[in-house]
Amino acid sequence: MANTSDGQADSLYSYDSFFPEQKTSDSKFFLWCAGRIKKLLKEFPVRTYPNMRMGGVIWPLFVLAALSSVMPSIVCLQYWLDDCL
Secondary structure (H helix, E strand, O other): OOEOOOOOEOOOOOHHHHOOOOOHHHHHHHHHHHOOOHHHHHHOHHHHHHHHHHHHHHHHHHHHHHHHHHHHHHHHHHHHHHHHO
């Protein structure tokens, strides 16, 4: 391994490689899903990634809840239309 200017071995990983890069366009949606306040996140930027993960958990739960509410609505509407016609 090659040595860097500070005398340590040049390794494949650094501390920064374990944290994902922040993407502003993707993170805004998940932060919105988590219900986070932008002003507070600007004050404490360290909490942005955990809040993005929370939004990433809330979003699929919302999608599943929406899909599971559609099926009973269709069944009720079908029975109502059969009775009316």
